[in-house]
Amino acid sequence: xxxxAGDKILEVKNLKTYFYTDDGVVKAxxxxxxxxNCMETLGIVGETGSGKSVTALSILRLIxxxxxxxxxxxxxxxNKNVLDMSxxxxxxxxxxxxxxxxxxPMTSLNPVFTIGNQLTEAITSHRSLNKKAxxxxxxxxxxxxxxxxxxxxxxxxxxxxxxxxxQRVMIAMAIANSPDILIADEPTTALDVTIQAxxxxxxxELKQKTRSSIIIITHDLGVVAKYADRIxxxxxxxxxxxxxxxxxFYKPCHPYTLGLMRSITRLDEEKKDTLKPIEGNPxxxxxxxxxxxxxxxxxxxxxxxxxxxxxxxxxxxxHNVACFRADKFLSGILSRNL
Amino acid sequence: xAEEKLLEVKNLKKYFNLRxxxxxxKSAGTVKAIDNISFYIKKGETFGxxxxxxxxxxxxxxxxxxxINATAGEVRYKSVDLFNLKKREMFNVRRxxxxxxxxxxxxxxxxxxxxxxxxxxxxxxxxxxxxxxIKRVKELLKVVGLNPEHVNRYPHMFSGGQRQRVGVARAxxxxxxxxxxDEPVSALDVSVQAQILNLMANLQKEFNLTYLFIAxxxxxxxxxxxxxxxxxxxxxxxxxxxxxLYKNPLHPYTMGLLSAVPIPDPExxxxxxxxxxxxxxxxxxxPPSGCRFHxxxxxxxxxxxxxxPQLKNYSEDAEExxxxxxxxxxxx
Numbered sequence: 279x280x281x282x283a284g285d286k287i288l289e290v291k292n293l294k295t296y297f298y299t300d301d302g303v304v305k306a307x308x309x310x311x312x313x314x315n316c317m318e319t320l321g322i323v324g325e326t327g328s329g330k331s332v333t334a335l336s337i338l339r340l341i342x343x344x345x346x347x348x349x350x351x352x353x354x355x356x357n358k359n360v361l362d363m364s365x366x367x368x369x370x371x372x373x374x375x376x377x378x379x380x381x382x383p384m385t386s387l388n389p390v391f392t393i394g395n396q397l398t399e400a401i402t403s404h405r406s407l408n409k410k411a412x413x414x415x416x417x418x419x420x421x422x423x424x425x426x427x428x429x430x431x432x433x434x435x436x437x438x439x440x441x442x443x444x445q446r447v448m449i450a451m452a453i454a455n456s457p458d459i460l461i462a463d464e465p466t467t468a469l470d471v472t473i474q475a476x477x478x479x480x481x482x483e484l485k486q487k488t489r490s491s492i493i494i495i496t497h498d499l500g501v502v503a504k505y506a507d508r509i510x511x512x513x514x515x516x517x518x519x520x521x522x523x524x525x526x527f528y529k530p531c532h533p534y535t536l537g538l539m540r541s542i543t544r545l546d547e548e549k550k551d552t553l554k555p556i557e558g559n560p561x562x563x564x565x566x567x568x569x570x571x572x573x574x575x576x577x578x579x580x581x582x583x584x585x586x587x588x589x590x591x592x593x594x595x596x597h598n599v600a601c602f603r604a605d606k607f608l609s610g611i612l613s614r615n616l
Numbered sequence: 617x618a619e620e621k622l623l624e625v626k627n628l629k630k631y632f633n634l635r636x637x638x639x640x641x642k643s644a645g646t647v648k649a650i651d652n653i654s655f656y657i658k659k660g661e662t663f664g665x666x667x668x669x670x671x672x673x674x675x676x677x678x679x680x681x682x683x684i685n686a687t688a689g690e691v692r693y694k695s696v697d698l699f700n701l702k703k704r705e706m707f708n709v710r711r712x713x714x715x716x717x718x719x720x721x722x723x724x725x726x727x728x729x730x731x732x733x734x735x736x737x738x739x740x741x742x743x744x745x746x747x748x749x750i751k752r753v754k755e756l757l758k759v760v761g762l763n764p765e766h767v768n769r770y771p772h773m774f775s776g777g778q779r780q781r782v783g784v785a786r787a788x789x790x791x792x793x794x795x796x797x798d799e800p801v802s803a804l805d806v807s808v809q810a811q812i813l814n815l816m817a818n819l820q821k822e823f824n825l826t827y828l829f830i831a832x833x834x835x836x837x838x839x840x841x842x843x844x845x846x847x848x849x850x851x852x853x854x855x856x857x858x859x860x861l862y863k864n865p866l867h868p869y870t871m872g873l874l875s876a877v878p879i880p881d882p883e884x885x886x887x888x889x890x891x892x893x894x895x896x897x898x899x900x901x902x903p904p905s906g907c908r909f910h911x912x913x914x915x916x917x918x919x920x921x922x923x924x925p926q927l928k929n930y931s932e933d934a935e936e937x938x939x940x941x942x943x944x945x946x947x948x
Contacts, residue, residue, distance in 0.1 A: 325805035440896045470668035471832065472893045475876035479892055497806060500878025504885040523882045541810040543835040545862065545877050546884060552817065555810030559775045
């Protein structure tokens, strides 16, 4: 599907995914809304338990039911709601229109099949090609992702590859059918930093070649700083801020985003005596407080924050924030001290 | 002021022999995990050891503490050769050299309360009695920012960051002189990392501690260290003062490594010239001949595959800046 610049290709509206456990209901994703434009890279940023991975899995309806359930929301792709798709429609959607690269390539690749076998499977599940043609396609894909010694590697098993190479194989599988959207869930977290740089460069190049959009999920702000166009920041299952990259890094209006920007160590800065961490710990998703989820750790909280949940609303064009004090940051009454 | 070398590692080697099968006695090769490294740590400083997976940094920590036996070389603590100590003498030395592990979930026994975990080192070394130990445990919990009332709780009741604080408290229990930190914040969320790093910095000042800080995250290492050593495939390739290493890297691997680290600043990232190192890190079973980095090095010449470069000092002032490269300082 060829899209034109500026076209909206995915729209997520008020997504809620809960997990029903013996200890209670885990509200892993609780009201997330965002959109994705043609050939855009969207970064979903957050720490452990923020709900970013569950959001991605929900888009592909990969949530195990039970104990999980997508309880509310709409995911609109190509004028259809993914949540209403039949099994057949879903099979055409997954791996073909939208595909995913998972975090740990070792556990995502089947250890008992050669990578050639797995790669051709990704192709033939969606297209009717004979064995020979599928193999030729696979060779082309392996070349595109920079795997050397293609014919030998085609017949190798995952354990014979390094982490970086396995991730390249996963990327080859994900782009095999030229998807419209590539979702990458912490694609480089398990890799060394020099290999991470290679993989991110590769993904960026491929995006241009295959004309896909990318959703990259990560906790590493450095990774999105280079590659993302817009960023959504999540905390405890909720969206807290969504805007273009410069706004998020230089002019954030949510105390959590602000706290994150202040607390990270940076390679290019002179040594500071102390970092400015965010005090406290993320909340349990079973036992969420009334009011704002971030209130307890927030240095800007007012009494309203304890009782009412701030709606995720637009504070300026293209900039959404869930905070009662966002406008004070915007106007400069509250200083960011970045 | 004489700078005391609290810990000194000299020509250290650790090779692991691989058997070709579980019951086989035939050798399938040798993993040269640490292959002749030397460095020292001054009293009161934080020495950062940085490198990617398989470079040998974690093995270094374990060999220093004699958790595994070295193949060759020596480690001197306060000038005493640790490898020649008898069991009892080493036991006493271990009071002064403590360790913080990477994984806050695996390094605390799930069957012990945090109070027991922190007092265990004191029990093993016969320090104090039950009452005085409990008192000390509660003091330590306060020192690391945890609630002393939680002394009877189990690790699973705490978050990753809190568990790491327990690990820190345990390392402090015997009032050590030097703490070996093996990736102490890698498993933690970014907002919690800063808390632990600040804690460790404060404790260093308060208790006059020396740290060996191992990490793969260069931004973290830069922040905490006074001096930094860069490891690649079992060798130390560069050693310099922290600021100097980042401003003026001399070894091509260091240059590539620094270039690969993402900076959380979109404007800077847009302007930055990135050098992407090609290829994978080779296997330590069959390291390349000559300079181990030569297959990936954009500056490699013929000599690099034949001779192995030694660490040389390129600094003109008092503080050394060592690099092991025939073309040190040449930009890549």
